Amino acid sequence: MRDASGKLWRAQSWALALTVGWMLLAQVGCGLLWDAGVLTRQAALLHWLAIGVLPPGLAMWGMGRTAPQR
Numbered sequence: 001m002r003d004a005s006g007k008l009w010r011a012q013s014w015a016l017a018l019t020v021g022w023m024l025l026a027q028v029g030c031g032l033l034w035d036a037g038v039l040t041r042q043a044a045l046l047h048w049l050a051i052g053v054l055p056p057g058l059a060m061w062g063m064g065r066t067a068p069q070r
C-alpha cells in the first residue's frame with residue numbers, strides 16, 4: 001500500500017511541475033506577443049488565462065477528486 005501512495009505522490013508532483021511549466025511558458029509567450037504588438041494587453045491577458053491557466057488548473061482540480069467508495 002505504501003508503494004501505491006508513493007507512486008501517486010510522484011505522479012501528482014510531476015503533474016504539478018508540468019502545470020507550472022506550462023503556465024510560465026504561456027505567460028512568457030503571451031508577453032512576447034504583446035511586446036511585439038501582435039496582441040493588445042487585454043488580449044494577451046485573456047489568452048494567458050484561457051490557454052495557460054484554465055486547462056492545467058481544471059486538470060489539477062480533476063485529479064483531486066477521489067473515486068466513489070464501493
